[in-house]
Amino acid sequence: ALAEELLVPADRVHLKPSHLTFESAAALPLAGLTAFRALTYQGNCQPGEKVLITGFGGGVAQFAAQFAIGLQAEVHVSSSSEDKIQKALGLGVKAGFNYKNENWTDQALEQAGGFDLIIDGAAGDSLNDLIKVANPGGRIVFYGATLGNPGKLEARRIFWNQLKIMGSTMGSDQDFEQMLAFVNEKSIEPIVDQVFSFEKAVEAFDRMKAGKQMGKIVLKP
Ligand SMILES: NC(=O)c1ccc[n+]([C@@H]2O[C@H](COP(=O)([O-])OP(=O)(O)OC[C@H]3O[C@@H](n4cnc5c(N)ncnc54)[C@H](OP(=O)(O)O)[C@@H]3O)[C@@H](O)[C@H]2O)c1
Numbered sequence: 001a002l003a004e005e006l007l008v009p010a011d012r013v014h015l016k017p018s019h020l021t022f023e024s025a026a027a028l029p030l031a032g033l034t035a036f037r038a039l040t041y042q043g044n045c046q047p048g049e050k051v052l053i054t055g056f057g058g059g060v061a062q063f064a065a066q067f068a069i070g071l072q073a074e075v076h077v078s079s080s081s082e083d084k085i086q087k088a089l090g091l092g093v094k095a096g097f098n099y100k101n102e103n104w105t106d107q108a109l110e111q112a113g114g115f116d117l118i119i120d121g122a123a124g125d126s127l128n129d130l131i132k133v134a135n136p137g138g139r140i141v142f143y144g145a146t147l148g149n150p151g152k153l154e155a156r157r158i159f160w161n162q163l164k165i166m167g168s169t170m171g172s173d174q175d176f177e178q179m180l181a182f183v184n185e186k187s188i189e190p191i192v193d194q195v196f197s198f199e200k201a202v203e204a205f206d207r208m209k210a211g212k213q214m215g216k217i218v219l220k221p
Helices: 022-026 029-042 059-070 082-090 104-112 124-133 155-160 173-185 198-209
Strands: 050-053 074-079 095-098 115-120 134-142 164-167 192-197 216-220
Touching: 022 192, 022 216, 029 059, 029 115, 029 134, 029 173, 050 059, 050 104, 059 074, 059 115, 059 173, 074 082, 074 104, 082 095, 095 104, 104 124, 115 124, 124 134, 124 155, 192 198, 198 216
Parallel strands: 050 074, 050 115, 074 095, 115 134, 134 164, 192 216
Antiparallel strands: none
16 A cells, blocks of 8 residues: 555445554554454453464564453563563553563463463464463464474363363454443554655565554554
């Protein structure tokens, strides 16, 4: 969508939430929709549940954390960055764990006592860490596989603990409408890292490539 003008069918257009600028609203659609469906339709997030959102630096993860807080869950995050964990705590997240620490799963089990719902976009072998920190009967929803496929899977823990592992991708028109209504109701503000002009588009992509951003990068015509 790197264009000054786009022609789309009218039924693809929704009103911008009135509390958001156009730049903030531009950060919302795909990541917000993916997070909302993973958390609500698939994850069935309930008030008071212990929720872990992995990789808080990710765009989907940030919306998932904000939405879970809006749903009155007890939200925890993981991240490779202490700064990002601090940012999450400032938003109302209860605790954060650095997944680069070898013992982060023990720390999470000790502090949170396990999670009822885990939302993940990394998959790979770290899925086994999530299986370890899930409460009996817990749900793990993954919407991405940044780390690829898992090389092994702790099958026994999955059946022994009656876990549900689900996939989720983007969302339906209904999910989108519900997500927008929720953003309006809770006055949720997307975390925007930086707004770049079109002329600086390459710089914007370089920033993303280097993983320096904390929040969405927006391009403005
Ligand atoms: N299914 C869908 O509809 C859909 C939609 C959007 C995205 N996706 C997929 O979801 C994934 C994330 O996308 P995104 O745009 O939200 O992410 P992103 O903005 O590209 O962020 C990537 C983040 O992943 C986190 N990460 C990296 N290694 C990790 C690990 N070992 N454990 C936990 N987190 C880790 C990092 O978090 P920290 O910086 O906090 O360490 C990083 O900031 C991608 O694979 C993408 O293709 C799928």
